[in-house]
Amino acid sequence: MEKRNHDVPLVQWFPGHMAKARRLIEENLKLVDIVVELLDARIPLSSSNPMLKGLIGSKTHAIVLNKADLADPGITREWVEFYKRMGKSALAVNSVQGKNIKELINMINTLTQRQTSKFAAQGARPRNARAMIAGIPNVGKSSLINRLAGSAATKTENRPGVTRAKQWIRIGKNIDLLDMPGLLWPKFDDPIVGLNLAFTGAVNDDTYDKEKVSLLLLDYLKEHYPKLLEERYKIDALPEDTTELFELIGRKRGCIIKGGRVDEEKIITVIFTDFRNGRLGKISLEAPSV
Structure with missing residues (x-):
């Protein structure tokens, strides 16, 4: 990625x-x-x-x-x-x-x-x-x-x-x-490694900026698996702006709070849960380079 x-x-x-x-x-x-x-x-x-x-x-x-x-x-x-x-x-x-x-x-x-x-x-x-x-x-x-x-x-x-x-x-x-217990290492030298571990739920969700990470996950999915996003959230054409896509998913999934605003926490949960549980489809975030 x-x-x-x-x-x-x-x-x-x-x-x-x-x-x-x-x-x-x-x-x-x-x-x-x-x-x-x-x-x-x-x-x-x-x-x-x-x-x-x-x-x-x-x-x-x-x-x-x-x-x-x-x-x-x-x-x-x-x-x-x-x-x-x-x-x-x-x-x-x-x-x-x-x-x-x-x-x-x-x-x-x-x-x-x-x-x-x-x-x-x-x-x-x-x-x-x-x-x-x-x-x-x-x-x-x-x-x-x-x-x-x-x-x-x-x-x-x-x-x-x-x-x-x-x-x-x-x-x-x-x-x-x-x-044996699960084992992490003290420092992720490559920020992409930490990001991928966050995407998949290997690190505690309370230890990073969940909104930024969810937007980056959407960026990746838009680029590599756009059809899966369209099919899961019933979107005819994905908007270019990822923040707009984030809010559109929220409205499609009924994540609305008082005043008609979207509930960002619920949208984040929807995106992470759908990806981690395979509801979006079969998705890989890394491919071998050789």
Whole structure:
């Protein structure tokens, strides 16, 4: 998404518990065979935590593009191919509907086969693969874990070095999954990253100028997905002025207060909710550059 920097409000949010989340991930990495990094399929670059890359080091690392049901499918396919060209195992999933969940389980088993089978070479039984799913807040980690675990999920025993607050979840017969909290990084150096995280709801809405951010989201949608805006809000022709479009959406959606004025707070909620829940359609905010 290309925007002039002076048009982009500063979005920064790093609540105190994020430091604890980092420590938990760092302390428990030695217990797992693979880190499955969960990204938002609409913003794979912006939702990839640079802090996590440093923590993972040489650990086996797979990429999962979640919320693929909300993203532009053609662009999502480009992202999967992009990561594969970079030498990463990558998969797009829809954790709400369960699409590609079996493929994800197979990928984890395949990538951890060397670690889990080395015990058999020494005469012992192969142990379960140990996986950590990590990602930023609101990327759908809980939904994915619940979908992976299913109704037959059981907590496995506490393992050395794991606090009581952490739990291992048995996935099928061969995978033990370690649940980790969502992790943001202290400063978004690129203002567009902060903006994309605000668009998708990864940062608290109370920490930035919601009106400016909603107008910038409309700018992007006008440029890249105008038909979706027209269809959702029943607009024959989008006005050139984004503020005029903002008010027109409010009137179309009945966001009117005393005196016939539009209720800006309600319009902002409508725009954010429609985008984040996929009511506008399948939309991606980032595409691979190569």
